[in-house]
Amino acid sequence: MSEQGKWEREKGIFTSFLAAQPNFAGGLTKKWSHVKELSQAQHDSPDIICIDNRDRLIGVEMTEWLHQEQTHAYSRWNRLLKSVEPLPGWTVQVLLEVFTKDYDKKDRQVFIDELSRTIVRSATRAEISPSGWSKFTVDRPTLAREAPTVARCCKGIVGNKIGSGRITLVAADGSYSSLDSAESLRARIRRKTDNAAYAETKRKMKLAELFLLVYYDWAIVKNTPNDIDVLAIGSAIMAGSPGAFDGGFVLMFGRCYRICPS
Numbered sequence: 001m002s003e004q005g006k007w008e009r010e011k012g013i014f015t016s017f018l019a020a021q022p023n024f025a026g027g028l029t030k031k032w033s034h035v036k037e038l039s040q041a042q043h044d045s046p047d048i049i050c051i052d053n054r055d056r057l058i059g060v061e062m063t064e065w066l067h068q069e070q071t072h073a074y075s076r077w078n079r080l081l082k083s084v085e086p087l088p089g090w091t092v093q094v095l096l097e098v099f100t101k102d103y104d105k106k107d108r109q110v111f112i113d114e115l116s117r118t119i120v121r122s123a124t125r126a127e128i129s130p131s132g133w134s135k136f137t138v139d140r141p142t143l144a145r146e147a148p149t150v151a152r153c154c155k156g157i158v159g160n161k162i163g164s165g166r167i168t169l170v171a172a173d174g175s176y177s178s179l180d181s182a183e184s185l186r187a188r189i190r191r192k193t194d195n196a197a198y199a200e201t202k203r204k205m206k207l208a209e210l211f212l213l214v215y216y217d218w219a220i221v222k223n224t225p226n227d228i229d230v231l232a233i234g235s236a237i238m239a240g241s242p243g244a245f246d247g248g249f250v251l252m253f254g255r256c257y258r259i260c261p262s
Contacts, residue, residue: 007034010062013215013251014048020256021249025209027052045201046210056208059201063192065216065226065250067184073100077169083112086165087119093168095156107149114147115157119167121146123159134161182228188214189237189248189259199244212238212248214259226252234259 011034022028032050046059080103081094094115103111118138126134136159143151150157192198192212202210214234216226230250238248238259250257 003036007036009217010034010047013062013217014060014213016254017213017215017249017251017256020251020254021258024211024249025050025052025056025058027054027056029053029058030055045198046207048213049205057206059205059207059210060213061192061198061210061245062213062215063188065185065188065214065252067180068187069100070184073102074169076102080108080111081167081169083108084119084167085116086167087123087159088165090119090123090159090161091166091168092119092157092159094154095158096169097153097155101153103149103153110149114150118143118147118150118157119159122157123161126159126161129160135159178228181226182233185214185228185230185233185250186237189234190241193238193241193243193245196243202244209246210244212245212259214248214250216250216252231257231259 014032014034017024018029018032029050030053032048035045035047035049038049046061048060048062050058050060052058077096077099086092122136122138123134126136129135136157138146138157140151140155143154143156189212198210201207230252234248234250234257238245248259250259
C-alpha cells in the first residue's frame with residue numbers, strides 16, 4: 001500500500017472512531033487532520049492532530065491489532081494466490097487446512113499450475129445453485145486425485161459465478177488460541193506505550209493530551225483472532241506503562257472500548 005493509501009485508510013478508521021466516540025477527549029472535535037497533511041508538521045506522529053471545542057491540541061496515535069505470525073502467513077499466501085490466474089466472473093475461495101503451513105519454493109509453481117487447472121476444470125462442471133447462479137465445490141478426495149500438491153495444504157475449493165473474478169483465502173482451522181490473541185494485543189499497545197519518544201513529541205508539539213487508538217480492521221482477514229476481554233487486557237497494559245499517553249481506545253466492528261492508564 002502506498003503512503004497516500006495508508007493515510008486515507010487511517011483517516012477512514014479515525015472517522016469511524018469519532019462516530020463511535022465523539023467526546024473521546026472530553027469535548028467535541030472541531031477540526032482534525034492526518035499529520036502527513038500538515039505542511040508545518042515536524043514529526044511523523046501522532047497520526048491524527050485534532051483541535052477540540054476548547055481550542056486544545058489533541059494527538060491520536062494509531063496502531064493496528066495484528067498477530068505478526070498470522071500476518072506474515074497471510075502475506076505469503078496472498079502473494080502465492082496472486083500468481084493464480086483468476087477465472088473471469090468467478091469468485092473462488094481456497095479453504096486452507098492449516099493457515100500457517102506453506103509450500104516450499106520448489107512446489108509453489110506446481111501449486112499455482114494445479115490450482116489454476118482445477119478451477120477451470122471445476123467451472124465447466126458447475127451446477128446451478130438454488131439462488132440461480134453457477135457454483136462448484138471441490139472436496140478433499142477430488143483435490144487429492146486431481147491436484148495432490150494443492151491438497152497438501154487445502155481441504156477444498158468453492159467457486160461462485162458472482163463478482164469480477166478474484167481468488168480469496170479462507171483460513172479454515174488456522175486461528176490461534178485466546179492466549180495468542182491477548183498477547184498480540186498486549187504487544188501492539190506495549191510497543192507504543194514503552195516508546196519514550198512520544199513524551200518528547202507531545203512536549204514539542206504542545207499537545208494538551210495524547211491518546212492511543214488500536215484498531216481491528218484487516219486483522220479479521222489476516223486471521224488474528226479477537227475472542228478476548230479487550231477492555232480488561234488493554235486497560236491492564238496501559239496502567240502498567242502509561243508513559244506519554246493520557247488514555248487509549250480499541251476500535252473493533254464499530255464498537256469502541258476505552259482503555260485507561262489508571
